[in-house]
Amino acid sequence: MPTLTDHLADPRSSVRLRAVMAAGTTADPADLDVLLEQCATDPDLQVREALTWSLVRLPAELVVPRLVAELDRPEAQARSQALHTLSKIRDGSVFDEVAERIGDTDPGVRRTAWRAAVVLAPDAERPALARRLALELGEGDRDRRLALSRALVSLGEDVVAPVLAGATARRGDAVRAHVAETERLLHDPDAASSLALERARREMALGRSKRASG
Known part of the structure; x- marks a missing residue:
């Protein structure tokens, strides 16, 4: 009879997805090693989301230390998936370990760390976290x-507004523009899609201008 490992080696994402969902339904701690290893390698986003769901269903006292250990793996996907899963478990005791990944060398891991850190930050750490994230503005x-704007906004206006006000004093048009975008999102959560569209248009226009001048 095929094992969970056998099913997860199948090239068909549908087979892997069914296997992971079945593992999550039974929630057997014996599957922990196999599920964690698959997090580092599976190319399908839907399967990885199911992996997170399956891991969350296992006892947190077993899963959380293993996820923290995954943060030191060389594979960026392993680190990112671990951060994402920790944010779903919401164990604030691992905030320090998660916050260390805010400066990860991989851009995708860094973005995941922003989101996870915001979710896990104790109230006393939120102002310092906002100041640290603000260093990435622009x-x-x-x-x-x-x-980044979404992560900052998630910390709440009381925490973020003073940090954004201080960031406007920093030199550089890019920082000031990013602060303005973040403040807009802070007061209008529905503005995210229009901000993305506006920035895309500006970048396209800039690209046309550079080609014309070149």
């Missing part, structure tokens, strides 16, 4: 900026 492409 950097990267529109997706990165929007992800």
Whole structure:
């Protein structure tokens, strides 16, 4: 009879998805090692979401320490998936370990760490977290900026507004523009889609301008 490992080695994502869902339904701690290893390698987003669901259904006292250990793995996907799953378990005791990944060398892991840190931050740590995230303002492409804005906004206006006000004093048009976008999102949560569209249009226009001048 095929094992969970056998099913997860199948090239068909539908087979892997069914296997992971079945594992989550039975919630057997004996599957923990296999599920964690699959997190690091599975190429399908839907399967990875099911992996998170299955891990969350296992006893947190077993899963959380293993997820923390995954944060030191060389594979970016393993680190990102561990951060995502920790944010779903919502065990604030691992905030420090999660916060260390805010500066991860991989951009995708860094964005996941922003989201996870915001979810797990104790109240006393939220102002410091906002200041740390604000150091990233003005950097990267529109997706990165929007992800950072969303993370900052999730900390709440009382925490974020003073940090944004201080960031406007920093030099650089990119930082000030990003602060303005974040403040807009802070007061209008539905503005995220229009902000992304506006930034895409600006970048397209800039690209046309550079080609014309070149």
